[in-house]
Amino acid sequence: MIIFVRQLFIMLLLVIRTWEEEVVVIASIDGSDVPLWLNGEDESKALELVRRNNLSRRAVGLCSQGDEDCIAMLLTAEAQRIKKKETQCELRIDRPRQGEVFVLGDVEIYPMIVTRQGDEIVHLKSNYYVQAWVVLGGGALDERMQPLSLWVNDSVISLRLVPPNRRAGGGGTSKFPVRGILNISLSTKACGGEWLKAEVSIVYRPFAEPDxxxxxxxxxxxxxxxxxxxxxxxxxxxxxxxxGYVHGALALFQSVLEHSQAQLLALLGNGVSPKSRSVLKGIGAILFDLEPLEVMFSKIPAAASALPALGQGQWNKLALWTLPFSRVLYIDADALVLTSAIDTLFQVPSCALAAVNDYFAGAVLLVEPNISIASFASTLAQDSGFFVYGEQDFLNVHFSGSHLRLGPEFHCLAEDTAQEHSMNHISTVYETIHALRHFPCVILEFSSCSRDGGGAQLPWKPWHNFSSLLTTPLKPVCRYPPNLVFRRFTEIWQRYYLRALATLVAHGIGSPPPFSSSSY
Known part of the structure; x- marks a missing residue:
């Protein structure tokens, strides 16, 4: 029930600070204190608060049940009585950033408190009152996107957004394109009992999932x-x-040479050294120099991804659609081709893009360079360019589910696949080798993740020191400790890599630039 009668309302009145000329009024709703922030001069904001918090479902003081305007006037009058006060701290939202674009429905909120003495940044586990609501849906986000209000006691707050027209069992929307703007508001008590507030607006563009x-x-x-x-x-x-990704590229290209008739192509940014260029050319790759991103697109921000391991360079994948080939199969440098079935992909019907799953990863992309780069610029102009997973999210938004779907065997993740085999009770080297002879995967990726590596967040790759994982207890690669199957995968990678090095030696070309694995 809403405990919001006039007498109790005044007793619960608590004002600690202003936030953009707003003051906080604490109301007890269904037995829980709820901070309501408003400007005593803004009746429209008060009416918005009444509707968002459903305050008119009970009578409040002299205001009858359902009388939203009366309750809004009551809120405004109380806010006008409050004396504003300067605070010693400020609540900020570290992530998500203002205007960040979410394609998947998982939103992680990282609050932080900044003290005015020395601007010390403190990440605290605290009680946060969280509100999230649609500001602009344009009809795309239907009525099921109801406002969210809850108390959370944590240092990281996780929200799960469920898109409209969601296919049963899926995570995307069958009604696309969908785009909406959501406001997220946090309130908390800190710094000796002061009420603090922070807000951020994000863009929600759920991926397309046809039904x-x-x-x-x-x-x-x-x-x-x-x-x-x-x-x-x-x-x-x-x-x-x-x-050290040039080491990964050598192993990948060696696996392609052994299983495919396709030409090898290395797309290179201006940060690739002459030594790396030499070894890639020595393995038989055509070198294709990329234009600087600022030449292709001015809309891509320097911090183009929310994940620390990803950066602006991944957006160079958009150049795939400009290449002088009828078809290009793009594969991340931390992957391997395992069978000659790879060339069957070039028999897929004509399409601008084919990839695995409705929401596809950027690690394996079959591209037909027949679309204009200008169309990418048009999609980028709709948003800030701050996509959580960088170019991967952007491509999912741009193609809106129009891509052809490839089978899961064309993009297997080494760690997950190793766990699946482990659950099938493979426990000996003989059983591992026997299973891999019938292994269904065509492309195997040692995917990136963040893990604690001596205080730093570092992705483990097969060209790093494998023994660094063999601790007591075993360190996880990403989520799981390395099992026998995963070790076998790294051995397969090492064999391709050593054969690539032998080719370079045979042509009188030295090894690639050394990579220090001391951090692993």
Missing amino acids: PPAMIYTQKVLGHDRRQLQNVAIATLLYNDHN
Whole structure:
């Protein structure tokens, strides 16, 4: 019930600070104190608070049940009586950032308190009153996106947004394109009992998930016909020498040479060293120099992703649609091609993009360079460019579910796949090798993740020191400790890599730039 009669309302009145000329009024609603922030001169804001918090469902003082205008006037009158007070602290929202674009429905909120003495930033576990509501839906976000209000006691607050027209069992929307702006508001008591507030607006663009599901082009559907390929390439991207990805590219290209007829293509940013360029050319790759991103797009911000491991360089993948090939299969440099079924992908019907799943990862993309870069610029102009997963989220928004779906065997994650085999009770080397002979995966990726590596957040890759994981207890690769199957995967990677190095030696080319694995 709403305990909001006039007498109790005045008793519960508590004003600690202003926030953009607003004051806080504490009301007891269904036995819980709720902070209401408003300007005593803004009756429209008061009416918005009444509706968002459903305050008119009970009579309040002289205001009858359902009389929203009366309760809004009561709120405004009380706010006008309050004397404003300067505070010693400020509540901020570290993430999400203002205007950040969410394609998946998981929103993690990182609040922080900044003291006015020395601007010390403190991440606190505290009681936060969280509100989230649609500001602008344009009809795209339907009535099921009701305002959210709850108390949370934590240092990180997680919200799960459920899109309208969600397919049963799915996570996206079958009604697309969908776009809406959500406000998130936090209130808390800190710094000796002061009430603090912070707000941020985000863009919600749930990925497209058709209903009924789209057709999936599996290896079985595509068949085993390895016809002669013309004007097709398998490409990867390197935009600098950091983290040793040139070592990954060598292993990937060696696996392609052993299983595919396609041309090798290395897309290179200006941070790739002459030594790395030499070894990539030595393995047989065509080198394609990328234009600086600021030349292609001015809308991509420097901090183009919310994840620390991702950066602006990943947006260079948009150049795939400008390449002089009839088809390009893009594969991240931390992956391997395991079978000759890779070339069946070039038999997929003509399309601008084919990828695995409705919400697809950016690690494996089959591209037909037949669309204009200008269309990308048009989509970018709709939002801030701050996508949680960078170019991956952007491409999901841009293509809005129009891509063709590839079978899951064309993008397997090494850690997850190793766990699946482990659950099938593979416990010996013999059983592991036997299972891998019948292994269904065509492309295997050692995907990135953040983990605690001596105080730093570092992704483990197969060119790092594997023994660093063999601690007591075992360190997780991402979520799980390495099992026998995962070790076998790293051995397979190492064999491709060593054969690539042997090719370089045979051509009189030295090894790639050394990578320090001391942090691992």
